[in-house]
Amino acid sequence: xxxxxxxxxxxxxxxxxxxxxxxxxxxxxxxxxxxxxxxxxxxxxxxxxxxxxxxxxxxxxxxxxxxxxxxxxxxxxxxxxxxxxxxxxxxxxxxxxxxxxxxxxxxxxxxxxxxxxxxxxxxxxxxxxxxxxxxxxxxxxxxxxxxxxxxxxxxxxxxxxxxxxxxxxxxxxxxxxxxxxxxxxxxxxxxxxxxxxxxxxxxxxxxxxxxxxxxxx
Numbered sequence: 001x002x003x004x005x006x007x008x009x010x011x012x013x014x015x016x017x018x019x020x021x022x023x024x025x026x027x028x029x030x031x032x033x034x035x036x037x038x039x040x041x042x043x044x045x046x047x048x049x050x051x052x053x054x055x056x057x058x059x060x061x062x063x064x065x066x067x068x069x070x071x072x073x074x075x076x077x078x079x080x081x082x083x084x085x086x087x088x089x090x091x092x093x094x095x096x097x098x099x100x101x102x103x104x105x106x107x108x109x110x111x112x113x114x115x116x117x118x119x120x121x122x123x124x125x126x127x128x129x130x131x132x133x134x135x136x137x138x139x140x141x142x143x144x145x146x147x148x149x150x151x152x153x154x155x156x157x158x159x160x161x162x163x164x165x166x167x168x169x170x171x172x173x174x175x176x177x178x179x180x181x182x183x184x185x186x187x188x189x190x191x192x193x194x195x196x197x198x199x200x201x202x203x204x205x206x207x208x209x210x211x212x213x214x215x216x217x
Contacts, residue, residue, distance in 0.1 A: 033057025067094025170214035
């Protein structure tokens with residue numbers, strides 16, 4: 001899952017990003033409204049966590065613009081204002097969910113994951129293929145009953161391949177969905193991660209490389 005955090009308080013933004021990355025998400029940061037809209041036109045985010053009080057362009061206007069443009073990104077609006085009227089206003093702008101500050105980090109993660117599921121075609125809570133299973137919400141993967149020790153990126157790649165249900169997923173899509181904006185598109189990072197994932201999944205091999213197309217399970 002790829003997430004954009006839009007928050008002008010840099011320390012808070014970095015803290016939130018670190019926590020989401022530890023939960024296996026790819027996270028980009030924007031520190032003002034104009035930067036947020038620019039990022040959203042370049043990348044296809046699953047969820048945008050949007051602070052309401054932003055410099056250069058207010059979060060309300062960012063939310064209106066995103067809603068007007070359409071797209072599948074879901075917006076979770078954050079704000080220090082927590083009255084019912086504020087929440088109604090935020091949702092009326094086109095936000096999909098609303099979370100007042102201060103917030104419990106576990107709740108933020110749960111809401112981001114819930115919105116991420118809504119941004120994609122419906123998938124079951126447990127992804128399976130043969131003796132492989134993955135519970136995305138718990139970040140637990142098993143093969144033959146044995147729990148797999150996967151890195152966050154390996155977990156993200158496995159989730160995308162299982163969710164594709166046998167369809168080919170290109171290296172470009174894996175890079176877009178599982179890595180953040182710091183990733184170099186010209187490196188072999190996807191190939192290396194898939195190779196490591198193959199080794200951890202063990203035999204018989206289940207990840208197939210489709211020449212000039214990508215990968216599939």
